[in-house]
Amino acid sequence: MSINDNKIEDKIKLKVYRENRRENSKSHYDSFEVPYKRWTTVLDALLHVKNYVDPSIAIRYSCRMASCGSCGMKINGFPRLACYTKISELETSTIECEPLGNFPVIRDLVTDFSLFYKHHKSIQPYIQNTENVETAVEEKTYSYYQTPQEVDKYLQFSYCIKCGLCYSACPTVGTDLRFPGPQALAQLYRYYADTRDESKKRLNIVDDRHGIWRCHFAGSCSKVCPKGVDPALGIQLLRSYMLGVSKNNKKQAEKIEVNLD
Amino acid sequence: METQRLLKESQIMKIHYITGIAAIFVVAVHILMRLVVPFESSLNYDYIIANYKNIFYVLILESILVLISIHGFNGMRVILLELRQNTAWEKVITVITISSMIALIAYGTRTIILANGM
Numbered sequence: 190m191s192i193n194d195n196k197i198e199d200k201i202k203l204k205v206y207r208e209n210r211r212e213n214s215k216s217h218y219d220s221f222e223v224p225y226k227r228w229t230t231v232l233d234a235l236l237h238v239k240n241y242v243d244p245s246i247a248i249r250y251s252c253r254m255a256s257c258g259s260c261g262m263k264i265n266g267f268p269r270l271a272c273y274t275k276i277s278e279l280e281t282s283t284i285e286c287e288p289l290g291n292f293p294v295i296r297d298l299v300t301d302f303s304l305f306y307k308h309h310k311s312i313q314p315y316i317q318n319t320e321n322v323e324t325a326v327e328e329k330t331y332s333y334y335q336t337p338q339e340v341d342k343y344l345q346f347s348y349c350i351k352c353g354l355c356y357s358a359c360p361t362v363g364t365d366l367r368f369p370g371p372q373a374l375a376q377l378y379r380y381y382a383d384t385r386d387e388s389k390k391r392l393n394i395v396d397d398r399h400g401i402w403r404c405h406f407a408g409s410c411s412k413v414c415p416k417g418v419d420p421a422l423g424i425q426l427l428r429s430y431m432l433g434v435s436k437n438n439k440k441q442a443e444k445i446e447v448n449l450d
Numbered sequence: 451m452e453t454q455r456l457l458k459e460s461q462i463m464k465i466h467y468i469t470g471i472a473a474i475f476v477v478a479v480h481i482l483m484r485l486v487v488p489f490e491s492s493l494n495y496d497y498i499i500a501n502y503k504n505i506f507y508v509l510i511l512e513s514i515l516v517l518i519s520i521h522g523f524n525g526m527r528v529i530l531l532e533l534r535q536n537t538a539w540e541k542v543i544t545v546i547t548i549s550s551m552i553a554l555i556a557y558g559t560r561t562i563i564l565a566n567g568m
Contacts, residue, residue, distance in 0.1 A: 361532070364532045364533070365531075365532045365535060366535060367535045393458075396458050396459050396460045397459055398459055398531055398540055399531070399535065400459060402459050402460070402463045402528075403528070403531075403532060431460040432460065432463070432464055432467070433464075
């Protein structure tokens with residue numbers, strides 16, 4: 190980084206979508222001039238506006254490092270994390286910030302994730318094992334051994350931060366709200382491929398008229414994921430299991446007794 | 451409450467994919483059989499009636515009819531299901547597509563049988 194980088198301060202026009210569902214206000218865009226540097230993110234710019242120009246702008250954010258998935262929004266029409274998008278990378282003189290598509294708007298850039306989480310919850314996103322490891326033995330506990338190859342089968346899907354970008358980009362969700370969406374389906378695959386999981390009923394949850402078969406394989410979910418997860422791949426792998434093309438020949442994870450003493 | 455269904459969606463889609471792939475083969479054979487004679491001659495009335503008398507050709511035509519009807523009407527059902535999300539709509543769409551499929555197969559089969567002179 191050169192010294193000049195600190196001195197040069199360009200300005201960018203930030204167009205922010207404004208709407209308040211509670212007040213039934215008409216949606217419109219407000220424009221702001223924001224100074225930025227090479228490393229300024231869209232979230233930084235929005236917070237600058239909120240702190241120094243218009244404190245009424247509603248934004249949801251937390252970690253500022255693409256870990257919490259709170260600041261998802263459409264930036265120049267593309268679903269992105271505001272904290273993970275640098276203004277200098279966009280290479281436009283105007284940046285348009287809008288709420289995520291396929292989500293009801295609560296206020297400004299804040300959207301309602303209720304249905305998204307409902308779909309996520311519906312696929313039972315936790316390891317199901319008949320053995321209650323914690324209470325089975327008083328003095329011993331069990332550890333489930335997995336080989337690196339077994340972990341690789343689902344590892345990328347476990348990086349999901351539930352930011353909703355894939356759900357926002359999905360054309361099927363846009364027309365069918367009962368479709369679980371790429372996030373939930375990819376998570377279903379994540380648990381289905383896990384050798385510690387015993388559930389055989391989980392696939393039935395999405396084997397429905399509005400389930401996994403309604404995916405058009407547009408692939409936009411994989412394109413927008415900020416964590417490099419490929420939900421479209423997970424959906425296709427699940428489909429191949431359901432059609433019987435692939436066999437889920439996962440060997441149950443080896444149970445190892447570990448004596449805590 | 452979960453509605454009891456005759457077939458799971460995965461089973462329906464398996465039929466959908468199998469009929470789609472099978473239809474490609476029978477339609478290919480159908481087109482290739484047209485190419486063994488000059489194109490104008492293949493549309494000749496007597497040639498077409500003669501084809502209907504050929505049991506091998508009749509079987510291909512019937513296969514095309516059944517496969518395309520199943521694949522096409524299920525495809526239409528899938529598209530229409532996305533338009534609205536309520537059980538009544540789903541039931542209406544399912545009944546309409548299945549009955550239309552049966553009606554088309556029945557009418558097509560009748561035409562084949564009459565032309566064959568069975």
